[in-house]
Amino acid sequence: MKHKLLSVAVAALLIPAANLVSAETKPAAMKLSDNVVKIGVLTDMSGVYSDLGGQGAVTAVQMAIDDFKAQYKPKFNIEMVYADHQNKADVGSNKVREWYDTQGVDMVTDLLNSGVSLAVGKVTQEKKRIAIFVGSGSTRLTDQDCTPNTIHYAYDTYALANVAGKAIVKNGGDTWFFLTADYAFGHSLEKDTSDVVKANGGKVLGSVRHPLNASDFSSYLLQAQASKAKIIGLANAGGDTINSIKAASEFGITKNQQLAGLLMFITDIHALGLQTTQGMLLTSGFYWDKDDETRKFSKRFFDKTKRNPTMVQAGDYSAVTTYLKAVVAAGTDEAAAVMAKMKSTPINDFFAKNGKIRENGRMIHDMYLMQVKKPSESKYPWDYYEIKSVVSGEDAFQPLSASQCPLVKK
Amino acid sequence: MTSFFDIPIQALMGQLMLGLVNGSFYAILSLGLAVIFGMLNIINFAHGALYMMGAFLAWMGLEYLGIGYWPALILAPLAIGVFGVVIERSMLRWLYKLDHLYGLLLTFGLALVIEGLFINGYGVSGQPYQIPTELAGGFNLGFMFLPYYRGWVIVASLSVCFATWYGIEKTRLGAYLRAATENPKLTQAFGINVPIMVMLTYGFGAALAGFAGVLAAPVIQVSPLMGSHLIITVFAVVVIGGMGSIMGSIVTGLGLGVVEGITNLVYPAASNTVVFIIMAIVLMLRPAGLFGKEQ
Numbered sequence: 120m121k122h123k124l125l126s127v128a129v130a131a132l133l134i135p136a137a138n139l140v141s142a143e144t145k146p147a148a149m150k151l152s153d154n155v156v157k158i159g160v161l162t163d164m165s166g167v168y169s170d171l172g173g174q175g176a177v178t179a180v181q182m183a184i185d186d187f188k189a190q191y192k193p194k195f196n197i198e199m200v201y202a203d204h205q206n207k208a209d210v211g212s213n214k215v216r217e218w219y220d221t222q223g224v225d226m227v228t229d230l231l232n233s234g235v236s237l238a239v240g241k242v243t244q245e246k247k248r249i250a251i252f253v254g255s256g257s258t259r260l261t262d263q264d265c266t267p268n269t270i271h272y273a274y275d276t277y278a279l280a281n282v283a284g285k286a287i288v289k290n291g292g293d294t295w296f297f298l299t300a301d302y303a304f305g306h307s308l309e310k311d312t313s314d315v316v317k318a319n320g321g322k323v324l325g326s327v328r329h330p331l332n333a334s335d336f337s338s339y340l341l342q343a344q345a346s347k348a349k350i351i352g353l354a355n356a357g358g359d360t361i362n363s364i365k366a367a368s369e370f371g372i373t374k375n376q377q378l379a380g381l382l383m384f385i386t387d388i389h390a391l392g393l394q395t396t397q398g399m400l401l402t403s404g405f406y407w408d409k410d411d412e413t414r415k416f417s418k419r420f421f422d423k424t425k426r427n428p429t430m431v432q433a434g435d436y437s438a439v440t441t442y443l444k445a446v447v448a449a450g451t452d453e454a455a456a457v458m459a460k461m462k463s464t465p466i467n468d469f470f471a472k473n474g475k476i477r478e479n480g481r482m483i484h485d486m487y488l489m490q491v492k493k494p495s496e497s498k499y500p501w502d503y504y505e506i507k508s509v510v511s512g513e514d515a516f517q518p519l520s521a522s523q524c525p526l527v528k529k
Numbered sequence: 530m531t532s533f534f535d536i537p538i539q540a541l542m543g544q545l546m547l548g549l550v551n552g553s554f555y556a557i558l559s560l561g562l563a564v565i566f567g568m569l570n571i572i573n574f575a576h577g578a579l580y581m582m583g584a585f586l587a588w589m590g591l592e593y594l595g596i597g598y599w600p601a602l603i604l605a606p607l608a609i610g611v612f613g614v615v616i617e618r619s620m621l622r623w624l625y626k627l628d629h630l631y632g633l634l635l636t637f638g639l640a641l642v643i644e645g646l647f648i649n650g651y652g653v654s655g656q657p658y659q660i661p662t663e664l665a666g667g668f669n670l671g672f673m674f675l676p677y678y679r680g681w682v683i684v685a686s687l688s689v690c691f692a693t694w695y696g697i698e699k700t701r702l703g704a705y706l707r708a709a710t711e712n713p714k715l716t717q718a719f720g721i722n723v724p725i726m727v728m729l730t731y732g733f734g735a736a737l738a739g740f741a742g743v744l745a746a747p748v749i750q751v752s753p754l755m756g757s758h759l760i761i762t763v764f765a766v767v768v769i770g771g772m773g774s775i776m777g778s779i780v781t782g783l784g785l786g787v788v789e790g791i792t793n794l795v796y797p798a799a800s801n802t803v804v805f806i807i808m809a810i811v812l813m814l815r816p817a818g819l820f821g822k823e824q
Contacts, residue, residue: 165644165645165648165653166653166754167653167754168653169648170652170653301798327797328797328798329797330798330800330801332754332758333800334551334749334762334801335547335550335551335748335749337547337550337679338544338548338790338793338794338800339793339797341540341543341544341547341673342540342794345537345539345540357654358653358654358655358752361655361750362749362750365657365748365749365750366748366749369660369676369678369679369748370674370676371667371674371676386652386654387654389654390654390655390656390657390750391657391750392657395657426652
């Protein structure tokens with residue numbers, strides 16, 4: 120037994136060395152770790168957020184890889200693996216560690232939950248690979264918890280608050296009460312929105328925190344109603360937002376007070392229907408029906424998944440394409456070189472307009488203030504939003520001067 | 530404004546009312562669990578999935594077949610009941626002689642499979658189900674606006690709970706059932722077909738879950754995850770009330786709904802833990818639950 124154990128241990132020690140040898144002896148035009156660029160999609164496959172990313176994220180990343188291969192005909196292989204992080208930080212970071220250590224994964228993306236993303240960011244920095252957060256929202260990812268190996272791609276709580284929050288206050292919604300999901304993301308969204316409300320001359324009258332996946336929202340809404348605030352800010356996401364809005368309309372709250380869904384995806388609108396959501400203002404970084412480019416991508420995506428892409432899924436496609444282009448341009452999949460390439464190259468594709476990655480890893484791009492259409496204005500399936508205004512990345516996202524990220528030179 | 534420990538009495542009344550509504554759901558779900566556990570000794574972890582299926586059947590009926598809310602309130606529970614009977618006949622009956630754990634594992638697995646299938650088909654964001662037009666609008670109670678529908682939830686679930694209690698405790702059929710639980714062999718010897726009774730009991734318990742599902746469909750989004758979010762709390766209710774106690778599950782369900790409502794007002798962060806704190810205390814003081822009998 121002892122011998123067996125010993126030989127296993129020795130073998131285990133030898134494996135990395137063996138890998139090294141094979142990598143070095145392989146003839147390769149580019150300096151790739153194993154002539155394969157391997158992308159990991161870490162997402163929520165069946166939980167509350169799985170409609171935002173989930174299987175759709177896997178599809179989007181596969182599309183990005185296939186399109187890249189067809190267009191650029193790279194000399195290296197591109198592979199994809201995917202796994203479920205179950206919205207648990209430990210599950211996510213263990214999976215990513217395994218991918219980096221044993222499967223040669225170079226880049227991880229999607230990542231639907233801020234808690235998971237914060238944990239994955241630490242492992243990624245330690246292992247010197249790359250993580251691109253698309254689905255998570257907390258500004259901590261590019262603020263105090265930024266790393267040289269991570270990028271925050273699609274949106275964050277600051278931009279959500281700054282675009283829709285500001286517009287609502289300017290439209291006269293100057294007193295707020297928050298319904299907040301009781302974890303990192305909800306707190307971050309409540310704080311950022313409160314700051315915006317106050318900075319624009321509004322007042323925050325109070326807030327109530329509810330557990331993630333609360334079964335009933337009527338009691339929280341009753342408290343929001345009692346506050347007499349003009350605006351009830353929903354600092355939550357997914358199913359929690361959906362059920363808050365449903366209960367608010369049932370209890371007649373929407374007659375005298377207005378709801379502000381601070382993070383709403385098109386799948387949420389689709390699930391609730393326009394009757395309940397009409398007139399709501401929201402922030403998004405992507406809308407499938409914006410122009411011909413977005414429609415073209417969305418049509419292809421719809422044919423595969425029977426749903427239109429969310430901001431996260433479209434962001435996954437864009438993030439993977441940006442990454443692969445940088446690998447070709449850098450001539451290597453070594454993280455530091457690829458990161459430098461990505462940060463120095465502007466991004467302009469169907470998803471990101473006027474995009475660039477700042478030194479703290481924040482990808483800034485045009486954000487949109489959307490208003491949900493009335494049922495009578497909706498002409499065809501998924502015709503849900505009217506774009507009220509376009510806010511440039513510089514204006515939508517946190518100014519670099521306010522960032523606490525140590526990578527920002529001041 | 531009058532207040533009670535610094536809480537405006539108006540808000541307190543509102544929360545008590547909502548607590549009663551939520552308690553009605555707890556009561557009807559935990560009643561189903563209690564009936565099944567009492568008769569079959571099965572800890573039915575598939576209960577949440579059956580509840581979800583009830584809501585989905587109501588939605589599918591409306592979406593694909595044009596069946597409205599009222600017929601669905603009868604038809605969906607019947608269909609779920611039949612589904613329950615099929616499960617009992619094909620799977621559960623082989624497990625009665627084994628430890629409780631086997632039944633728990635089987636039903637838990639079933640719940641995962643059913644949920645997985647629905648997630649695959651419909652995604653997690655769920656489907657909207659409108660409140661029937663007859664019950665749109667609401668009363669102004671002075672201290673709050675109570676939608677008619679929520680009032681109907683209390684009436685409907687309490688009537689079903691009471692009818693179930695009456696059926697089991699006061700009728701001849703109920704007496705057979707209780708006898709079959711107490712001593713199956715002897716009851717069988719008296720010429721009563723115990724396996725059929727057991728099968729029907731599971732079907733009935735499943736139908737109760739389906740009924741609660743239809744009742745919940747207009748209130749919350751019809752989503753594959755709706756059952757798993759609720760079921761853990763419902764199990765705590767059953768444990769507090771005493772496994773298998775009919776009256777216990779009804780009273781505890783309503784009571785805990787109210788306690789939860791008040792917690793929402795006093796300290797919202799604890800609203801989803803308060804039930805478990807009570808459970809821990811009850812288990813320490815009365816391990817058989819508030820209404821359970823020590824065996």
